[in-house]
Amino acid sequence: MVIENTDLIRLKRWNTPVIKYHGCVSRPSTMVAATADFDHLEARRSLVRHHLIASLARRTLLVVGHGLSDQDLTNILSELLKNLAEYCPALHILREPGASPTIEGLAYPHSVVAEDLTVFLNRMLHNWRSGTAPVKFFDETCLSSSFFAEL
Numbered sequence: 001m002v003i004e005n006t007d008l009i010r011l012k013r014w015n016t017p018v019i020k021y022h023g024c025v026s027r028p029s030t031m032v033a034a035t036a037d038f039d040h041l042e043a044r045r046s047l048v049r050h051h052l053i054a055s056l057a058r059r060t061l062l063v064v065g066h067g068l069s070d071q072d073l074t075n076i077l078s079e080l081l082k083n084l085a086e087y088c089p090a091l092h093i094l095r096e097p098g099a100s101p102t103i104e105g106l107a108y109p110h111s112v113v114a115e116d117l118t119v120f121l122n123r124m125l126h127n128w129r130s131g132t133a134p135v136k137f138f139d140e141t142c143l144s145s146s147f148f149a150e151l
Helices: 005-010 035-039 046-056 071-087 117-130 146-150
Strands: 061-064 091-095 111-114
Touching: 005 046, 046 071
Parallel strands: 061 091, 091 111
Antiparallel strands: none
16 A cells, blocks of 8 residues: 555555555555645655556556546546546546436546446456456556455
């Protein structure tokens, strides 16, 4: 798991980390919630931000339970779109059933999956463990990530 710049040193080369750019409740001092926290976020997590951009440039991105109204994430997506154009990575947004199937104002090409998070993750994990066809959208690299290896 990557939360702060110093977490990057512990990454194993072939693992896919879970990046918690806005902090984690397990480390309260890393949480970003107030306006002042956001003002200093890029300076405090610049290496995590660059790692995130480099990682996204070559992987499928799954955004869970997020409306993509966060300026940090939309800036990163805009940078990828500007620099990679038609080669930008796939973006899939998992939203609760009944949520709008579109994200208004998002210029980045994307798809919305309206499914319960638990059902979605159980289906992905089941497919990965059984060796059946991967879940639509995700390749073997994603499904063999450290996240699923630990489950």
